[in-house]
Amino acid sequence: MSMPDPKIEAIRRFFTAYAAHDLDGMRAVLADDVAWTIPGHHPLSGVKHGVEEVAAFLAELGKAGFQAEPVFLEADHEYVVDIHRGWTTQGVGRVDTLWALVWHFDADGKVDRVVNLSGDQHQMDAFVWANYRLAPVPERLA
Numbered sequence: 001m002s003m004p005d006p007k008i009e010a011i012r013r014f015f016t017a018y019a020a021h022d023l024d025g026m027r028a029v030l031a032d033d034v035a036w037t038i039p040g041h042h043p044l045s046g047v048k049h050g051v052e053e054v055a056a057f058l059a060e061l062g063k064a065g066f067q068a069e070p071v072f073l074e075a076d077h078e079y080v081v082d083i084h085r086g087w088t089t090q091g092v093g094r095v096d097t098l099w100a101l102v103w104h105f106d107a108d109g110k111v112d113r114v115v116n117l118s119g120d121q122h123q124m125d126a127f128v129w130a131n132y133r134l135a136p137v138p139e140r141l142a
Helices: 006-019 023-027 051-063 121-131
Strands: 030-038 046-049 067-075 079-087 096-105 111-118
Touching: 006 023, 006 067, 006 079, 006 096, 023 051, 030 051, 046 051, 096 121, 111 121
Parallel strands: 030 111
Antiparallel strands: 030 046, 067 079, 079 096, 096 111
């Protein structure tokens, strides 16, 4: 019987922490200098730099009741690819689509890069614009 891949186990721990809204559990999987790319044309899109910025982003998703159910996990020596169903439970409109995430692991076994790919980017863009407001100018430009 083969040993489970530690990278896949790390992603499973991340999803368990995500389901419990356990930001510290999610932080435990991420490198301090993680770069997390969120696709789209909405206020939450773009690259999040560092574990605290990623945690703040994930906390915002938590306000909309985002849930994730892993469907597929596969690893090689450096990456994990996960496909999961992601959906919202609160807010105006809804998101319910498949997501593919490409997780890269550094030499210390921590996630240092994540790239999100949405199965329905238009749905996500519309949901975020309906439920998240930009800060007023000049705070938004600071």
